[in-house]
Amino acid sequence: MTGNLSGRVAVVTGSSRGIGRAVAVRLAERGAAVVVSYLKNDGPAGEVVEQIEAGGGKAIAVRADLSVPANVTHLFDRAEHEFGSIDIVVANAADAIVKPLVDCTEGDFDHLFAANVKSVFFTLKEAALRMRDGGRIVVTSTGGTKMFFTETSLYLGSKGAIEQFVRVLSRELGPRGITVNALSPGFTDTDLLPARDREVAADMSPFGRIGTPGDIADVAAFLASPDARWITGQNIGAGGGVF
Incomplete structure (x- = not known):
């Protein structure tokens, strides 16, 4: 599959670290020009761009708080200005709050739904308005659901x-040949997985280990490729057999 994304333009949100970073690098390795979208980590985002460019690829980093719709518009404006029409969107940016439901505050609710739901909704809206026919949309969910x-x-x-956004949008964009899928990682080696849970998580997989960001990136790259043309509206599990 090496090089099968040549000439395509990809926007990957939340791609300064973890799974998003691995996805951005993998898409670039396969020929796509990549827009690295991030919220806070200027240094790591720049490192992703440097890594892609060192490998002969094309990339830029764009800082954007995607819970603000105007910033989503700006992100897509920059992508089109730098590289042209968009073919691939990977909506990966997310945050997590771990506490009992009874301890969650209104502020917790508003923050997490802005970061994980509102941001994805308006990223998908912009993608639907802008991307070329035959494009690919991948939304990172979680095996936890x-x-x-x-x-x-x-x-x-x-x-x-x-x-649910994925299921509905896949129907709306199907006539244009655009696929829309969710990708649900299992336990993966990122900062969101606490050290105390890693041994138990590894034991839950028949492979006896937790996943790597590269494991997830390979599945995302497939869903972003022409080979995935007959897969849409699906939630693809990448959990090493855990769920």
């Missing part, structure tokens, strides 16, 4: 919402 965990009501509730 298929499991039972305590202290994750706000996080899993927000991810459940975006899974």
Whole structure:
């Protein structure tokens, strides 16, 4: 599949670290020009761009708070200005709050649904308005929506919402040949997975380990490729057999 994204333009949100970073790098390795969208981490975002350029690829970094619709518009404006029409959008940016439901405040609710739901909704809206026919949209959800965990009501509730966006939008964009899918990682080696849970998480997989960002990036790159033309409206699990 190396090089099968040549000539395509990708926007990857939340791509200064973790899974988003791995996805941005993988898409670039396969030929796409990549817009690295981030919220706070100027240094790491710049490192992603440097890594892509060192490998012969094209990339820019754009800082944007995607819970503000005007910033989403700005992000897509920059992408089109630098590289032209957009073919691939990976909506990966997210935050997490872990606490019992009874301890969650209105501020917690507003913050997480702005970060995980509002931001994705307006990213999808902009993608639908701008991307070329035959494009690919991938939304990062979580395998947690298929499991039972305590202290994750706000996080899993927000991810459940975006899974429904995927199902509906896949129908709306199907006539244009645009696929829309959710990608649900399992336990993955990022800062969102506490050290105390890693051994138990590894034991839950038949492979005896937790996932790497590269494991998830390979699945995302497939969903972003021409080979995934017959997959849409799906929630693709990438959890190493955990769920």
